[in-house]
Amino acid sequence: MRIAMIGTxxxxxVSGVCFSDFGHDVICVDKxxxxxxxxxxxxxxxxxxxxxxxxxxxxxxxxxxxxxxxATAVDGADAVFIAVGxxxxxxxxxxxxxxxxxxxxxxxxAVTAYSVIVTxxxxxxxxxxxxxxxxSATNPSAAFDVASNPEFLRxxxxxxxxxxxxxxxxxxxxxxxxxxxAEIYRPLYLRDFPILTTDxxxxxxxxxxxxxxxxxxxTFINEIAGLCERAGGDVKEVARGIxxxxxxxxxxxxxxxxxxxxxxxxxxxxxARIGQEHAHPMQITETVIRVNDGVKKRMIEKIREACDDxxxxxxxxILGVTFKPNTDDMRDAPSLTIVPALIxxxxxxxxxxxxxxxxxxxxxxxxxxxxxxxxxxxxxxAVVLLTEWNEFRALNLADLANAMAHPRMVDLRNIYSAxxxxxxxxxxxxxxxx
Numbered sequence: 001m002r003i004a005m006i007g008t009x010x011x012x013x014v015s016g017v018c019f020s021d022f023g024h025d026v027i028c029v030d031k032x033x034x035x036x037x038x039x040x041x042x043x044x045x046x047x048x049x050x051x052x053x054x055x056x057x058x059x060x061x062x063x064x065x066x067x068x069x070x071a072t073a074v075d076g077a078d079a080v081f082i083a084v085g086x087x088x089x090x091x092x093x094x095x096x097x098x099x100x101x102x103x104x105x106x107x108x109x110a111v112t113a114y115s116v117i118v119t120x121x122x123x124x125x126x127x128x129x130x131x132x133x134x135x136s137a138t139n140p141s142a143a144f145d146v147a148s149n150p151e152f153l154r155x156x157x158x159x160x161x162x163x164x165x166x167x168x169x170x171x172x173x174x175x176x177x178x179x180x181x182a183e184i185y186r187p188l189y190l191r192d193f194p195i196l197t198t199d200x201x202x203x204x205x206x207x208x209x210x211x212x213x214x215x216x217x218x219t220f221i222n223e224i225a226g227l228c229e230r231a232g233g234d235v236k237e238v239a240r241g242i243x244x245x246x247x248x249x250x251x252x253x254x255x256x257x258x259x260x261x262x263x264x265x266x267x268x269x270x271x272a273r274i275g276q277e278h279a280h281p282m283q284i285t286e287t288v289i290r291v292n293d294g295v296k297k298r299m300i301e302k303i304r305e306a307c308d309d310x311x312x313x314x315x316x317x318i319l320g321v322t323f324k325p326n327t328d329d330m331r332d333a334p335s336l337t338i339v340p341a342l343i344x345x346x347x348x349x350x351x352x353x354x355x356x357x358x359x360x361x362x363x364x365x366x367x368x369x370x371x372x373x374x375x376x377x378x379x380x381x382a383v384v385l386l387t388e389w390n391e392f393r394a395l396n397l398a399d400l401a402n403a404m405a406h407p408r409m410v411d412l413r414n415i416y417s418a419x420x421x422x423x424x425x426x427x428x429x430x431x432x433x434x
Contacts, residue, residue: 001025001184004073004080006103008035008066010046010158010262010329011120011151012083017055018162020064022187027073028066039066047328047355050159074110079180081149082107082131083120086266093269095124104131108138116180118147122207122267124274128171128200145177148200150207155261156326167194171203208274211267212285217252218259219288222295225255225433235433236414255433257334257386257412258295260323265289265332296337299412299432303342306410306430307382312346315405317376320387321356321364328355330363334412335386339364350376354389374403381406388413401425 001024005016008030020026030036038045042059044052058064067073074080084099100121107117117135119128132146148171153161168185172178178197185195198206225235235255243250259265268289275282307314323333330336335356342349349367353360357369370376373392377383377400385392393415401407407426409416414431421429 001078001180002076003027003184004029004070004077005083005120006070006073006081006107007083007085007099007121008032008039008045009083009085010048010155011153012081013039013044013046014048014051014153014158014162015081015083015120015151017051017058017064018159019184020058020061021054021163022184024063024184026058026064027077028064029068029070029073030066031068033068036066036068047326048158049156049326054159070106071110074107074115075112077115079116079118079147079184080107080111081118081120086121086123088266088269094273095122095266095270097123097127097130100127100131101134104134105138108135108142111135111139111142111144114143116145116147116177118149118181120149120151122150122263122270123148123204124270125201125204125208127204145172145174145180146200147172147177147181148203149181150203152207152210155329156324165193167196169203169206170195170197171200172197173200208267208271211263212271212282212288214252215259215264215268215292216284216288218254218256218264219291219295221253221255222258222432223291226295226298228433233433238433255414257299257338257432258292260332260334260336262329262331265292296334299334300338300341302412302430302432303338303382303384303410304345306408306428307347310345311342314346314381315348315350315379316342317373317380317383318349318351318367319353319373319376319383319385319392320389321351321353321360322387325387325389328359330356330359333387335360336363338384338386339367343367350380352376353387354391356387374399378403379405382408382410384410385413385415388415397421397424397426 003019003024003026005012005028008028016026016028035045082100082103084103086095089096128146128148135142150169170181221239228235239253242248243253268285272282272286321335343366350370351367352370352373401424408428409421409426410430412432418429
């Protein structure tokens with residue numbers, strides 16, 4: 001199959017590379033000339049483990065290329081995927097569809113034969129019908145169908161998620177479009193991965209419902225963690241106890257500083273807005289958003305208490321600032337709430353993160369970036385574990401304690417046990433929900 005992928009952001013680039021590895025001919029398109037030059041030079045503008053190797057393999061095989069020329073890419077394509085950004089619209093929380101509709105209009109002008117226009121971007125319910133209307137209005141003679149194909153990629157594990165998905169969701173209106181999508185995903189059909197073919201609106205809703213549910217699980221266990229701190233109990237044991245129930249499951253039950261990233265904050269806000277527009281308030285989702293914001297602020301107070309109720313004049317080492325490990329993504333990361341609060345209250349902050357510095361330097365002004373945890377904690381008054389990178393899971397705790405002016409640990413990911421920390425020379429240990 002010939003595929004055009006419009007947009008080389010996280011979703012578009014990963015999807016384009018993986019489709020080419022299925023054996024399809026893929027052209028990835030982006031307006032950003034510098035990004036395309038970077039990709040043509042074999043360099044990856046994002047951090048995703050294994051993506052550089054897979055991209056080089058398929059470029060070398062002649063199945064994958066990059067261009068700024070949308071018309072050439074779309075001409076003769078069996079499917080054109082829209083994978084542009086849908087950021088939260090300022091002021092109302094809705095997904096901004098400006099880029100999606102602009103892409104649809106350009107595709108309409110370029111399409112020369114029957115093609116399926118596939119929305120890969122996360123879009124509100126009803127968007128694919130709007131895409132259909134835009135294409136029809138721009139080019140009344142165009143032969144096309146639309147399809148909804150939401151992505152479910154976890155940053156840091158995106159290739160495995162694409163190649164071994166829990167499910168693939170395809171929303172279509174007729175058999176012709178369904179057949180094209182089935183051929184595109186044929187390698188997954190052959191390996192018996194679940195392919196759910198449904199209507200457009202259901203496919204759109206599945207994406208939002210899935211992310212809102214996962215955000216709810218995270219927020220629920222964070223609320224339980226807060227109660228454990230007041231009433232007693234260890235949230236790790238509680239999470240294990242409820243996670244063994246097959247109806248609940250153990251995933252997304254790790255207490256911490258709140259969810260962030262490219263999907264959960266944006267998609268919960270959009271779902272809440274969709275509910276408002278349809279006079280059906282999404283009360284659970286709205287509460288999840290509010291509670292998650294409160295969780296991040298509660299972490300600031302935990303750190304403050306560990307620092308004798310004042311940040312002024314204190315040196316604090318922060319280990320990890322990306323919203324999760326194995327990514328360079330800083331979008332809505334808890335660090336963007338926590339670190340500025342420390343600096344604003346007079347703390348000197350040193351940061352260590354294996355991949356976060358490129359984005360973090362612009363987003364976290366006033367911090368000192370260092371490359372080594374042991375350097376970061378030198379003469380510090382506290383160390384805060386904020387992102388659970390593997391590099392931070394087996395630190396020499398005694399060396400950390402010996403290097404600090406006041407050896408105090410605030411472990412916002414519950415990586416270590418209080419006993420292990422305290423016997424290594426720390427004066428205090430603070431976890432979440434323990």
